[in-house]
Amino acid sequence: MWTDKQRGIRLSQQKLMCKNSCGYYGNPLWNGFCSKCWKDRARPAEAHRQDARVTGDGTPPTFSKFEEKKNLEKGRRVNTMRRLFWGTPSPPKPESSDSQMKVLKAYQMLEPGDFTGFLKILRSPSSQRLQSRCTAFLNTMEAYHDLPIQKHSDLVQDFYQSFAHYFSSFSDAELTQTMEHVEKLIMTRLHKWVFCHDSCDDEQKDLTLQRRIRSLNWVTPLMLGVPFPEVQSAITGDPFLPAITAIIEMDAKRAPQDKLVCVSKCSQHVFEALSVSNSEPANADDFLSALVYVMLKANPPRLHSNMQYVIRFGLPHSLMAGETGYYFTNLSCAVAFIEKLDGPALNLSQEEFESYMRRGQASVVRGGRQDAARETHRLLDELTERQEQLDRGVGDLNVQLRTWVQAVHTQIDQATSRLTVAQEELRDVSSSSSSPETTTVEHLVLTDANAGPPDSDC
């Protein structure tokens, strides 16, 4: 996919495209094909039938595909699931009543990215059918969560297709926006069931990739041919830091599109950093080299799982075309490059490369031990400081309590003496005359007697 020349990674733009020359982006995870061609190869019999019906723009006809797949896949369990989704063996036909038109209009009127607005319309009575389909689908997927991961992926992709059919009157932009909401709704809930699924070895591959990246911690921007500022100022630091942060955040997102947003953000930061380090505009080679550097620096958590998740459950158009497709394909190429990285790719002899790898490992182990010791020291210091703070707090509290008890005693004494005076006055008054003026003794007693202890901040 790339050749090593004088500087860094060389990758012709043509190599980013699907091997089938269908016009979509390919991906190393699909052996260089786009997701559609890859699926067609994986299921040749089915693909053969589909090809006959593919429309002019390459979009697969949703329902015919669905029906054929239904006939092809004899798995009893899966057929049961489909009946559960639709109530019939075939998906429902979109309605065209007035209320239906109104609800479609409401979806069309949504502002881009207004997921809350989408949920509001979906929960409205006129959207009842769509809503119950979503609920039924989610419940069934959860109930059958032990199916193989590929089955989950197929079912979710089928669900997207049938849902997209419902909005077939929409423009491309409106449909994309609506489907992104549908994806977010479905995958936010299914994430915990299908991410790092038991039926696949994603977790193992994550560990392998993570170890591989750690073992390459000695690779410098210069070796990769990444344009990098000669001197990093204390303020700016690594110009690729925003890109590193963006890609690390990917693991925390649940919807595939939100993970893709992190990939896009990371890529845009890479371009920005390159424009700072470089007087000329960044080219595709610089971008890929810099992306490799960012991946090596970031070592993003569960990178393999995250990419597989996006591939299995993301909307096909966001992976095969457009800016997100371009960035995701580059990310996959960067990961494939890291997996295969050797001396020549870094302009090093094989011996030099191996020697770096050995030293890298040693420094990783040494660094790991030093890090652990530093961390223990830091924790101990923190603990000591907290203990001292606690001691100080307890001391303060004791002083405050003593002061309060004294204050209460003084107040009681004062109140008692005032009571005695008042009683005497009362006696005097009642004995000398029968004045109607009465003094409320209780009032006198209670004044100032209810002050509590001062607030403590311990």
Ligand SMILES: [Zn+2]
């Ligand atoms: Zn293709």
